[in-house]
Amino acid sequence: MKRDSQFEFCRRQLLLAGAAYFVLGASHSGATVIYDHLPWTPNAGNPPPPATLGPWHFFTGDEGRTVEALADRIIPPDPDTPGGKDSGCAVFLDRQLAGPYGRQDGLYLRPPFLKGARNQGHQSDKGPAQQYREALAALTKSCRAKFGGKAFSDLSDADKDRVLEDLEKGKLELDGADGKAFFDQLVKDLQTGFFADPIYGGNRDMVAWKMIGYPGARYNYLDWINRHNEKFPLPPVSLTGRAEWTRAER
Amino acid sequence: MTTRLPKKDVVIIGLGWTGSIMANELTGEGLEVVAIERGPWRDAPTDFPPTYMQDELRYRVRHELFLRPEQLTFTFRNKMDQTALPIRSWGAFMPPNGVGGGGVHWNAEMWRFLPSDFVLKTHLTERYGASFLPDDMTIQDWGITYDELEPFYDRFEYLCGTSGTAGNLRGQIMEGGNPFEGSRSRPYPTPAQAQPFSHTLFGKAARELGYKPFPQPSGNLSQAYTNPLGMKMGPCTYCGFCEWFGCSNYSKASPQTTILPYLVRKPNFTARDNSEVIRINLDRSGKRATGVTFVDTSGETWEQPADLVILSAYTLFNVQLLLHSKIGRPYDPVAGTGTVGRNYTHQTISTVNGFFDPKKFNFNPFIASGAIGMCIDEFNGDNFDHGPHGFVGGGYMGQVQTGARPIESTLVPPGTPKWGAAWKSAVKENYLSTVKPGTGVHGSFYAYKDIYLDLDPTYSDRFGRPLMRITMDLKENELKQNRFLTDKFAEIIKAMGASKLDVQYRKGPYDITTYQTTHLNGGAVMGSDPTTSVINRYLQSWDVPNLFVLGASAFPQNAGYNPTLTVGALAFWAATAIRTKYLKSPGRLVDA
Structure with a gap:
């Protein structure tokens, strides 16, 4: 050289x-x-490091249960496609919060932190990890007060949905946290995990991609550019390929 | 402690499109050239290979290829009486970083501006009268004409292998091309890309409504191409990962695919990566640049002396470095004095999403390229009579959908819940039959007295230098323009057969959190009058003649097109002026 x-x-x-x-x-x-x-x-x-299986990296056991319950109401299971919990959206969020996203790595964090207009963007030294921790604790406190000591994950589906609707409409104040902002971020993050590559822990077995008909991490559609109004027939592939490629057929 | 490096003939700040073009041109003159780039060296096999490039979370959502705000950001406010706050996380635009600059992760739309765009003030005043323009609008002529720039548009198009259909070949209007474009001396180097179903449908609907649709000129190539430097590019495979992503397939025009492999072999070229220029140094007179000072990622400071300094970073960084180096007079909107920071602009963008009957339409929307699409230009620039409408400016519009990456492209019709079972089934039902044009309405953004750049009084960067402050809002002229154009666009989407529309007008106030485009312009504009421009018609600093400032910071105001082709053409134009005029007689090329 x-x-x-x-x-x-x-x-x-x-x-x-x-x-x-x-x-x-x-x-x-x-x-x-x-x-x-x-x-x-x-x-x-x-290459991207795959999310590892196993215990929570960021959430406590209680937080994990709450987020799984939230994920299953925001993305409910149906007969064809698993919900947020079984598709790994809580695992996705856990790994994201334990990593650079949770810590606000790379963002501008110099003071002063002043309150500005909404269109001036997020102005806080608290990153997503800390905000989730505070909001989840406040949500648990609110549910216990309202529903006879029950945590969110112990509520009926109807009650869970009512809590979420109130958060969405800004009708449910969380102690020390912005309920509406938390709700918006939660929906965005869980849906992101549902549609991101399975390498990050959500969209397990590419269930979300199969649901919508997205063929995944392919890079050559030359044979298909001129075939109009015809369904693309191939199944999705992820960044780690397809299970059949690395596992014996069962 | 600063280490002084041996002197070079030329130092180039930023190795993106314009820095690469200029380096190649000036090494061609035998000059010793060093390019200093803030970010890392980047190339397809290492940084975005086809095995893992198609990663929407990593590259789009988490901004892998972009600058980190902790390294450098800006403050923002709408109005002069507000306190500007720092942009802590990117939103409205995405500043590039690294070798190749925005040329790595752009869509590669290859538009020429209209002949009237270059003489905008004169043209509009002659046609409508000066009183037709808003009082606070500060548009001006460029100091260069379309005809002067045409040979350089042509050079950049042939460097990139651009795929398109000519609309005006040597004055003759050509069937299937854009009939409004300025006269071009040659056809495009390669034919237009093939079009997916929904894009084709837009063309058909537009034609039936009486418009003249044409394929968007594209730097994603329809076929294999060898450019004038001998660089070989492959045909685009329509993978749908251009915007935010590097092309792993050598199909998208970028410095990496069209210039750098040729340039790097020249014995008189050197590049330094991960090194941020923090200042252009001046001699005691303040009228001559002596080189630059830069800091590498270990924190070490270096001085690179040079006879000629080329500032070719991204728009905002160009202006910021001029302000930090105290070159030129900062713009003061109250006194109406100074030029650096004046006439800062963006792009007026909106879209209309169309939801179609899934039983009848399957668009396979993931099959696309960054610059694919069918467009119309009837409502751009001054291609239509603005008299009855009470605004100036316009834009192209089209079905220019760049793919359907699922995190951002799982849309639901208006009125659908944002979560829960109803949301989930709506996503499932609509994904393959939704038209999501993205920047479907691509409007101009004209300049105003109180939209500008200056230094922030409160916030600073990691070196302790003040951040640059953006004062930016959407004015009534642009909002009117956008309502008019968006309504026309919605008519075409409806005529395609959409059963439901989601019409998303651009609304004020300007929002720094929602992505619009990365087409930021102005702040160091070109012109023929030193009291209203920072650089002359050859992009040479009025104040420091051995400094040239390239890029969209030179645009006096923005037209209704993507900027890169004009940015590249201006780089070739300036390089030619340096080669044929400046080197023979270094000094001012235009008398002030």
Whole structure:
């Protein structure tokens, strides 16, 4: 590999060895000098890390039960397609909140945090992880007060829906949390998990993609561009392929 | 401590489209060129290969390829009497980062502006009278004409392999193309892309309503192409992952696919990535740039001296670096003095979603490309008589749906609950039979006295420099324009056979949280008068003649088209001026 000089080479090693001053979530974060040829290393990709199975990473047991119950009312199961819980939407949200999204990594977090107009965007040093923690606790408190000591997950489906409708309409105040904002974020996050690639923990077995007819992470429709008003026949694939490709047929 | 590097002939700030074009042109003159890029080097096999590029969560929802606001952001307010607050997470636009810039994750729409767009003030005043324009509107002519820019539009189109159907070939109107476009010297290098079902249906409905629909000119190629630099591109496979994504297939025009592999082999070219230029340095007179100072990701500070400085970052970063480097006079909207930050604009966007009978329509909406689509141009620029309507400006409109990535494309008809069993069954029923044009109405955005950029008094970046403040709102002229255009668009979507419409007008106040486009313009505009422009017609700084400022920051106001083709053409135009005029006699190319 041709390099500027001994100095350049050493400098780069130094950069890579030292603690990165500012990591930008890029595939490499050290400054480099590029000339003579395209910088390229075999197999140097940056594939997404799959969500691991197993216990909650962020939620407590109670929080997890509440979010699973919420997921199953926001995306209820039906005879053809599982609901939010069985499709993994709570797992998706748990892994997201335990990661960069929950911590607001990469966002601008310098003070002062002033209250502004809605169209000036989110202005808080609290990230989604902390906001979910507070709102879920407040929701549990509200349900226990209203429904004779019961948590959200113990309510009947009709009562659960009533709680959600009240949150949506801004009629249910949560102690120390904005109920309507929490509801909007919750619906958005769970539905995102339902339709995201299964690698992130939701949309298990691509159930959401099968439901709507989306063929997934394909990249060549050349044979189909001129076939109009004809249903695309192939099943979905995810970033990790299809179960049949890696597992013996049962 | 600052380490001083050996002097170069040229330093280029930002290695996106314009930086790559300029680097290639000036290395062609034998000059020693170094390009300094804030973000990382990026290329398809490492950063967006076909094995995992189709990831809507990672690239669209979590913004993988974009700048992180903690590194640099802006503050925003609608009006001058408000307190601006920082944009903590991106919304209305998505600033690029890394080699290739926005050229990595754009849709690749390849529009030329109309001849009248370049002489807008003169044209509108002559046709309607000066009193027809709002008092606070500050539109102006560009200082360049369409005919002067045409050869450079042509060069950028052929660099990119652009797929399209000519509408005006050497003055002759051509069937199937855009009859309103300016005269072009050559046909497009490759034929238009094939069109999916819903896009075809839009063309048919528009034709039946008396319009002249045509395929959107596209930088996603209809067939294999070898460009003038010998770079080879493959045919687009219609995967539906252009916007927000890098093309893993070498089918989308980008610096990576059209210039960089050729440029990097030149012995007189060097690039430095992960290095952010924080200042353009001036000599004691303040009239000559001596180079730049940059900080790399380890926090180390470097000085790169150079004879010629090319500022070719994204619009907002160009303006911000001028302000931080104290080049030119900052715009003051109250006194009406200064130019840096003046005439900042965006794009007036709206759409109409159409819900069709699922028993009769299956659109396979995931089959698409970023710049695919059928459009009409009857309501753009001054292609129609504005007299009866009481506004100026316009835009193209079309079914330009870029795919149907499921997180953002699972729509339900108006009135459907947003969650629960009814929502779920509506999603299931409608996904394959919904038309979601995205930026279906793509309107102009003209300039105003109190829409501008300056430095924020409160918030600062990681270096302690003030953030730049955006003061931006939607004016009545743009809202009227949008209502008129959106209604026309809805008529066509209805005529396609939609049973339900969701008409989404653009409404004020301007909202920094909802995506509109990344077409930000102005703030360092070109022109023929130094009291109303930052750079002359060759994109050369009036104040510092060995500094050229490229990009959409040069637009005096925005037309009803995507900006990139004009941005690229202007880069070739400026490069030609440097090669043929400036290098022979370095100094001001235009007398002030």
